[in-house]
Amino acid sequence: MKTTTEYLWFNTKQRQEFIRITDQVAAVVAKSGVQEGMALVSAMHITAAVYVNDWEDGLIHDFQAWLEQLAPSGRDYRHHQTGEDNADAHLKRTLMGHQVIVPITAGKLDLGPWEQVFYAEFDGRRRKRVIVKVMGE
Amino acid sequence: MKTTTEYLWFNTKQRQEFIRITDQVAAVVAKSGVQEGMALVSAMHITAAVYVNDWEDGLIHDFQAWLEQLAPSGRDYRHHQTGEDNADAHLKRTLMGHQVIVPITAGKLDLGPWEQVFYAEFDGRRRKRVIVKVMGE
Amino acid sequence: MKTTTEYLWFNTKQRQEFIRITDQVAAVVAKSGVQEGMALVSAMHITAAVYVNDWEDGLIHDFQAWLEQLAPSGRDYRHHQTGEDNADAHLKRTLMGHQVIVPITAGKLDLGPWEQVFYAEFDGRRRKRVIVKVMGE
Secondary structure, three states, X not given: OEEEEEEEEEOOOOOXXXXXXXXXXXXXXXXXXXXOEEEEEEEOOOOEEEEEEOOOHHHHHHHHHHHHHHOOOOOOOHHHHHOOOOHHHHHHHXXXXXXXXXXXXXXXXXOOOOOEEEEEEOOOOOOEEEEEEEEEO | OEEEEEEEEXXXXXXXXXXXOHHHHHHHHHHHOOOOEXXXXXXXXXXXXXXXXXXXXXXXXXXXXXXXXXXXXXXXXXXHHHOOOOHHHHHHHHHHOOEXXXXXXXXXXXXXXXXXXXXXXXXXXXXXXXXXXXXXO | OEEEEEEEEEOOOOOOEEEEOXXXXXXXXXXXXXXXEEEEEEEOOOOEEEEXXXXXXXXXXXXXXXXXXXXXXXXXXXXXXXXXXXXXXXXXXXXXXXXXXXXXXXXXXXXXXXXXXEEEEOXXXXXXXXXXXXXXX
């Protein structure tokens, strides 16, 4: 069994930003030499998400508006008594999910026609990491 | 390490349909010969979900009503400017999750007493796939 | 490839309880001897969740209040016609997610600075299990 581990770093200009990372994940898989296996892609910070969905700006806008509705910012969250102001970012990332497993078949990401891997930042403007861990043969 | 990959195809009659797939996943695991490992079950289309929960029609009705409330259809989503009309399906599948890992112990799916694997279709009436990828020994 | 499987048992005093389990997961990984791989941590009951987020009481309070708002208890759910009264627990656990994969690097859980693994019980006061399955080398 082979394993390869890499860390993708992000430092977004805006507090909230959605970034397509399919190509970076594919590059780690290519480097690993794994032909059959899985790649775990997981946010290492608890106000960011990793998810799979469409690469279409309108839909990304819809996701953001929807998350703001279901997990609004600017509320009087208990977490803010610690001095933080990002409780909504914890909730939003929970709705989107913080990790995905991408299957690897014949040395490639085995994704459907519209599947793209995204990093969703909800409390950016600082350096944050995503782990990509490949396991297989 | 052994790996086995199969694709389950679905073409639902209704736009939204929830289908129990535990037995199909178990069949792939049996065929793989893996005794200890994991089975990834992942929707390859971005308007469908794979989740684990109860095989009880009332609860499935509750899930559907609840998803319609949290991610309603028929709204003026930005995604629809592309000609699509299924933005709510992308949101609903995000709430349910698009993949699960089923542990395999002693050659069987290691599920709790009420755990069942479901495929949840939110934009059906066309051929769509789920990947089942088994890894282990 | 090595695999190790253990089951964590819970029997909470309250119906809803959030319990940090990072140390128990780390103990299973240490015992497994796996240096590079992944640990699946998955609730085996369908009214409980496993998630990764902050170990901060205020935020846990926020999660609970937010889940109650999005998936309220005490409603006239169809599932309750079976004699159950816990449909909201099924919905809440779906929002939080029922499993996580923790990467293992150099023999340790490869977690970001604030990542903690939690068990979230939404229908407790009875014995329930979480599987921890470690795979790697």
